[in-house]
Amino acid sequence: MMVGAFLWGGLADKVGRRRCLTVALAINCVFAFLSSFAQSYGFFLFFRLLSGIGIGGTVPIVYSYFSEFLQMDKRGEHLSWLCMFWMIGGIYASFTAWGIIPRYGWGFSMGTQFQFHSWRVFVLVAALPAITSLVGLSFMPESPRFLLE
Template structure:
């Protein structure tokens, strides 16, 4: 069961890290992007130090436990798991308050929402620069081309195997 949970955790981390880096790169000002992505990497290492420090501080106390009801004892390793889960839970809560990606809005056809998120990012960046009076001057947004909009260059009577190969290569090119 423990190995299964570790595997699920690995998939979760493997899925979350690229999303966080992409989101950071998308919403940060170009001048500060490298610095803030470096900070993000540093906090990844600080999380490892935090987990090690909590393990060192909590787990060696084998006799340390408390009861929840009459049948359940909360031992030190369970306390360690809860303490290490707190930063993850707080990150999930914080992510619920983050704006959606403007690119996602553009790809789903929600252009007004994308514009509002871009305006919010602009205003936040301008306040951080000390120029809150600068006005958001974007009046056109170029929409990225969808894979669905690719035109198949073969006619209807073409070989079905060639059609499938064409679709597979188109998808791979998109990936």
């Protein structure tokens, strides 16, 4: 995530916040999806690493993108709300994992090679907020500050 933050933060200043946020979210979505189907630990780690680069890119871009649409006197309050909802999302992810991945797990086979277990379902479900954010971002304009530069 740290690599993604360094990479995407500076790039967003040059190319545009909306465009970089769209690409970072798309990278997160694609590699989160692929990680749920990885059949080896090495591929799983590789896909999660690339997904983390996408997630790391969203963190600095979201805060700057969001703050540029706010009035100066309300900026601190609304950024605090954004931080709070980010933490609520982490709690929600924990409860979702608790509900999807039971103590002993469940799964089904697709042929002789592919085993689809409950943790894979959780990885897919965990990608849904990024997918909905990507769809919602398609209706958002570019950052006003970036357009002024």
